[in-house]
């Protein structure tokens with residue numbers, strides 16, 4: 001038993017020192033600095049080093065003229081994008097392209113900053129969204145917030161919108177003629193914010209964006225291409241179950257399926273998969 005325990009201690013010790021040496025080599029940190037700490041926390045040292053790097057390369061570093069111009073251009077583009085998104089939102093609020101416009105309390109154009117990595121697109125506003133004019137604020141929305149948080153992101157960091165911008169009575173399914181009238185708003189929004197990835201929540205969003213009739217069970221779990229315009233390059237789209245469906249079928253299997261889809265999204269974006277979100 002002792003032999004096993006001692007071998008284990010040896011193994012752990014050797015592994016740890018290989019880690020220390022590797023870190024010193026990669027981060028170009030003198031070995032003595034790391035060894036000085038009696039209880040070495042490699043992750044902590046690495047994190048501090050990264051934070052220092054970010055500090056110096058971020059706000060503090062002196063930017064070249066080219067860098068400054070590029071930054072100015074980005075700011076101008078972002079300003080234009082904000083104005084364009086506001087224009088679309090005002091058009092949505094004034095829209096009477098279909099009868100839903102006369103039935104709504106509030107239209108729900110969608111919410112986001114203009115530069116986002118992920119756009120979540122749902123089906124249509126429900127009662128809470130219709131009352132507040134904001135997307136995904138009811139029970140299904142609270143669950144979406146939890147999913148976004150489990151991904152290590154904040155709601156304000158993503159786009160959240162819907163295929164239909166007004167609530168269908170009694171939350172019935174969107175009708176094809178309503179989708180046809182409303183889709184140009186969503187298409188324009190996606191063209192402006194240019195997300196890296198679109199997450200289509202549920203069958204209606206996935207089928208509409210992908211122009212297919214396939215069931216969500218067949219569409220989810222893999223990446224598809226969404227074409228924002230004839231000449232624009234495709235945007236990757238991950239289809240997954242709608243959070244309202246999850247609430248109705250709150251099983252281990254359905255939650256795991258959505259989490260696996262979101263893990264694929266994070267991996268595609270090169271983002272870490274938070275431990276607390278893992279099953």
Ligand code: URA
Pocket residue numbers: 122123124125126129134135136137138140141162244
């Ligand atoms: N369901 C949706 O599809 N969208 C919302 O905004 C809320 C619930």
